[in-house]
Amino acid sequence: MKFDRIMIRYGEMALKGKNRRAFEQKLQSNIAIKLKKYSNTTIQKTQGRMYVLLNGEDPHQVMKECQEIFGIHSLSFAVKIEKDEEEMKGAALLAFQDAKGARTFKISSKRTDKTFPIPSQEMNPLLGGHILRHTEGVTVDVHNPDVEIKVEVRHEGCYVTAQDYPGAGGLPVGTTGKSLLMLSGGIDSPVAGYLTMKRGVEIEAIHFHSPPYTSERAKQKVIDLAQELSKFGSKMKIHVIPFTGVQQTIHREMPEGYSMTIMRRMMMRISERIAERNGLLSITTGESLGQVASQTMESMNTINEVTNYPIIRPLVSMDKIEIIDISRTIGTYDISIRPFEDCCTVFVPKSPKTKPTREKANYYESNVDFNGDIEKALQESYIIEVSPDDHTGQEEDDFDDLL
Ligand code: ATP
Ligand code: MG
Numbered sequence: 001m002k003f004d005r006i007m008i009r010y011g012e013m014a015l016k017g018k019n020r021r022a023f024e025q026k027l028q029s030n031i032a033i034k035l036k037k038y039s040n041t042t043i044q045k046t047q048g049r050m051y052v053l054l055n056g057e058d059p060h061q062v063m064k065e066c067q068e069i070f071g072i073h074s075l076s077f078a079v080k081i082e083k084d085e086e087e088m089k090g091a092a093l094l095a096f097q098d099a100k101g102a103r104t105f106k107i108s109s110k111r112t113d114k115t116f117p118i119p120s121q122e123m124n125p126l127l128g129g130h131i132l133r134h135t136e137g138v139t140v141d142v143h144n145p146d147v148e149i150k151v152e153v154r155h156e157g158c159y160v161t162a163q164d165y166p167g168a169g170g171l172p173v174g175t176t177g178k179s180l181l182m183l184s185g186g187i188d189s190p191v192a193g194y195l196t197m198k199r200g201v202e203i204e205a206i207h208f209h210s211p212p213y214t215s216e217r218a219k220q221k222v223i224d225l226a227q228e229l230s231k232f233g234s235k236m237k238i239h240v241i242p243f244t245g246v247q248q249t250i251h252r253e254m255p256e257g258y259s260m261t262i263m264r265r266m267m268m269r270i271s272e273r274i275a276e277r278n279g280l281l282s283i284t285t286g287e288s289l290g291q292v293a294s295q296t297m298e299s300m301n302t303i304n305e306v307t308n309y310p311i312i313r314p315l316v317s318m319d320k321i322e323i324i325d326i327s328r329t330i331g332t333y334d335i336s337i338r339p340f341e342d343c344c345t346v347f348v349p350k351s352p353k354t355k356p357t358r359e360k361a362n363y364y365e366s367n368v369d370f371n372g373d374i375e376k377a378l379q380e381s382y383i384i385e386v387s388p389d390d391h392t393g394q395e396e397d398d399f400d401d402l403l
Pocket of ligand 2: 184185186187
């Protein structure tokens with residue numbers, strides 16, 4: 001006997017009133033997108049639950065995919081069987097075996113089909129006894145079991161549900177709006193993107209690069225990061241901004257101590273324009289307080305002056321260790337530590353000002369007209385689209401190599 005479905009439970013919190021339908025529809029379509037390559041699977045919705053019917057697809061592979069979908073609280077394997085005593089025993093044993101290492105269990109039976117002859121009080125010892133006879137060193141614990149096996153006898157059949165697996169939590173991506181993620185090749189911004197997506201936000205990325213000072217490989221790193229992030233949503237756009245012109249003007253015209261602050265202000269201005277153009281209502285960054293020179297309170301204040309868009313900074317209060325831990329679990333860490341230069345590191349002075357002021361930044365900027373550089377960067381910007389299963393970016397890079 002094999003599991004034929006996965007039961008999906010979602011939290012109740014976001015499910016108030018008319019949000020509920022939108023939430024469920026989005027979750028269902030996100031699951032469908034994620035499971036596209038398991039083409040036999042179908043999704044069934046019942047009261048407050050969803051089931052992925054496996055139709056022969058591998059249960060564990062599909063479970064792993066589902067565990068990356070935001071908005072799911074927990075999941076379990078389940079099987080629908082005939083209302084037959086022997087089948088029920090087999091399914092209960094299968095459900096127990098799924099909980100590897102479990103030493104204690106409990107059977108919780110429910111009979112909604114009263115025409116079925118065995119009442120639920122009798123079902124528990126019947127099925128429990130079968131598990132005890134077929135496994136060693138296992139006991140029943142009705143108060144605090146390692147695993148609870150649920151058996152439900154309904155008119156259309158009997159359902160047996162195994163242990164709970166944790167879901168990714170959060171809200172379905174696409175239910176709380178869209179944000180533009182400033183994605184560098186570093187450790188932090190991908191984690192910031194992940195955490196924002198977890199709150200149901202759909203992400204488009206923006207990346208500033210400065211060829212020929214930064215290489216194709218550095219860009220590829222960002223494409224790979226976006227692709228890794230896209231696992232938690234679906235397709236992801238990366239707006240690539242050629243930033244060399246702006247940086248050269250900064251390098252030539254701005255006092256060294258302010259070049260980093262002004263570079264960030266330029267990035268922010270361009271990001272706002274891209275966000276506006278694409279209907280994205282906020283900007284997300286990987287900034288965290290006190291990490292580097294650009295991330296002092298003074299610096300944030302001076303950089304933030306140039307936009308009135310909400311800036312989402314999910315990492316603002318996190319320690320580097322916590323951020324690294326998340327980047328490891330989401331699979332971006334190994335990409336982030338590839339040793340390619342970032343546009344900021346190429347042009348940035350050794351000792352940038354850690355306490356810039358708005359007044360000085362405005363004064364320095366007023367001596368030079370940056371509009372031409374900004375418009376040119378926007379005009380020359382282009383979009384790369386990545387999705388979890390293809391290698392769009394990779395192919396494009398290979399093509400470049402052929403030229
Ligand atoms: P990260 O690890 O994300 O690179 P960081 O600790 O290196 O962050 P900074 O270099 O100060 O910090 O960058 C702060 C934030 O600015 C980044 O988290 C990112 O959101 C944004 N940013 C920096 N460089 C770029 C870039 N080249 N393109 C797009 N966004 C960038
Ligand atoms: Mg960085």
